[in-house]
Amino acid sequence: MLQSFYTAFTGLNAEKNWLSVISDNIANVNTIGFKAERAVFEDLLASSVTTYNNNSPKNKEIGGGVFVSSTVKDFSQGTFMNTNNPLDMALDGEGFFMVKSNDGLTYYTRNGQFRLDANGDIINMLGMKIQGWMLDDKGNMAGAISNINVAMSMDPKITKEVAFKEPSNLDSRVDVITSAFDPADSTTFNYVNSQTVYDSLGNPHTLSYFFQKIDTGTWKVYTMMDGSLIPVMDGATGQYYKDIILKFDDTGMPTSATLDTQVTLTQNESLTAATPGIFTLTNLPVIGSIHIKSVDGVTMNIHDLGDGDGDGKGDLVDDNGNVVGTVDYTTGTITLTGDLSNSTNLTVDYLNSEVAGTVAGDFKDILVSGYDPNTGATSPFQFTVNYNGMRQLASDFIFYAEQDGNSKGDLMSVSVSEDGVVKASYSNGKVRDVARLAIATFKDKEILVRKGSWLYLPNQQTFTPVIMPGGVISKVRSGMLEMSNVDIASEFINLITAQRAYQANARVITTDDQILQETMNIKR
Template sequence: MLTSLFTGISGLNANGLALSVIGDNIANANTVGFKASRANFGDILSQTLGGASAMQVGRGTMIIDIQKMFTQGTLETTSNPLDLAIEGDGFFVVRQLNGPTYYTRAGQFRLDKEGYVVDPNGYRLQAYQMDATGSVTGEIGDVYLAGLMSDPSATNKISMQMNLDSRDDIPSAPWTPPSGTNLPASNTYNFSTAITIYDSQGNPHLVYTYFRKIAQNTWEAHVVYNDSATGTNYVEVDFDSSTTGVQPITLSFNTDGALSDVYVTTPHVPPNPNFTPTASLNFSSWGVTSPQNVNLSFSNSTQYGSPNAVVFQTQNGYSSGNLIAVTVDQDGVVSGVFTNGQVKKVAQVVLAKFVAAHNLTKVGNNLYLESYGSGGPTYGAPGTVGVGKVYANSLESSNVDLAEEFIRMIAAQRAYQANVRVITTTDNMLNELMNIIR
């Protein structure tokens, strides 16, 4: 009879521990990336009675396992671009400086004072490093964003799509090339446009193009720029240095207004409207030692009976730029957005996957450590090797189901009360036994 007391006590202990697990789940209902746990019960068998058939008497219950439930939590949208959430399997990898490597589902990342991407504990997010071309190197390290700059790129192509007014007359004054501080006289051309280009150091330069009608359906394009960093010295670009004088670009149009040929000095046979003359610009006074060759494209330009206009023009150079924003795509690629409009890939977030993730060791602060039971991690980029994708401006909420936890709490409470009844009933029976001698 005394054994029933110990059976009841085992029930009290087990259900009390189960209630602690439930309480921990409920307490963390709003913890980002938290994974609920479940107390698994097992019976205790300590006595076998002999006889024709074996009779076994249980001696109560015990908690045989507290299982972590790695089901997906709901993704919540945030305003922080470094808030990351995983949809699917996997863990973010964070490293303590001069310490161990941890794993977490909580993606509340931010920049520290040194420019590293860290979690709330100050541990650095790990990612595949990228080279200058934006290709993954395979090396895993910290994500460092401080001091990032976008290098300048020299312009080597200018594209212009113009409409030149077919109704214009040929200017009465001859073409007057620029001289020193003087640009061409306005009565020597029909229309002009300007575009900013960049040298190899990122210095901006205005380049002017003057269009002059020289015959029916034929125009000249004269390109002018300033080759002095200390003052103004306008010069015209010579597109054929092998001939006498400065040679401009010639544009010929068909009778229907379509561009038929672009050439320097002599027309093409057959006509080539997609020819791109090369301008050699000298920016040595800016400290740029090599001449800068720039191709000019006039493709799709027209000569219609409508006002002179720039339909479209662009160039492919840009100045240096400072970091103004950070983005992360679903593949975990961290990119910097710069003031010069460029986007540069910096790193790719790495995710870790475990065969037995439920055996990871919880160390608090939403962190896990690898254990013998979990096995070693398999690293991969988001969307590969069975790991999920990463979403920026998002956080994974706790996967605690409060309704389910309340039901378990009621069940644990009732089981606890029932085990108390076992103990009190056994106590009453022992009292009756003691009263036999009276």
């Protein structure tokens, strides 16, 4: 008789524990990344006796009740909520984000609420750092899994390579030009376009390309920086040349490049004026090549427009296009005017001593040698130009060239692609792939135990996860959060079931008490 009391009592305890699980699920209906728990009931056996009649077994089994032996997590994916915060992330598929605490312990979570701290580390709401692989300049994963850190600024990078890309095109239909090139005379070239390159301190410079068609399938290319003609170099000999001759085949593909017209590059020539404002160059300059870098010790950027009217003279202009002097190409005399007319010292770069002659080049690797205002002649501003992507077809001129330099930039924003690549955008217009998120999963996710605050740990540290980059087993959805997967309707049904089951077990105890009372009354 007393056994039934205890059997019903186990039912009360089991339903009470189930109510605790249900209430926990309902309480966490708004918890980001929460996974619902399901109670697992297991029966108890009070006695089991087997007897035989005519060699046939007869079982007598009396149950001892029930208990909640464990809970099972429902790892099905929750619905996504749009937050428009790029560092809010949700995993569309299997896996967990990996976060590391200050004591070096790695936790696993589906809660993708992250932010950038003052040091540039991506952290969760508990200050734990998200884990992944840092990427090198080429976007390759470098080193082991570590904290993801986004640089708050980007250092300047000197331009080392310029490359023409498709659909760059020189129009094959234009006329051949036979007159000598003069940057001030638009009739001496067919096409001009510019791009920005950067020196060692990140200062921008305007690099201009002048294309002159000299024969069928043959073009001369002149390069100017900040309005001054700069040479190309033969890397083997160190000799300078004024221009490049590009040749194309009958399909419009580049076939060869020749360095044309040998010149001398005079850098950092210091001149003193016998008469204020009037200076004489040591050598006669090539038209359009003069670049005055300083006047009376003050840094300047004055360049030569060229001889536009054929009188043997050219104007000198500053960055704002103001005429500040003239140059006589026949005497090498520079005359500064206006506010600079009383100057007595200047520093100048220019090309001189033209010599007929060519040398074979490589259209994929033309070395251009300009000037670096920060280092001068000690370290010329040199970069390669790759013309491999240039075409010559019967189509309009198209200019598209990429360069690898940049100015200093400050962090503007951070975004994450669906393959888990963290991208940083800087004020200099550059977007850098910084890192790639590490996503972990387990062969048996039931080894994970809740540690509170959205975190999980394996119940034994010997269980290691399968780790792979984002985008492999799941897509990373930036600007979204995964909501709790608790189904309110199901939980309410479970709540009613648990309540009725508790009442039923309580009725059993009441009935047992009544029967026991009747038994006690037999003595009367």
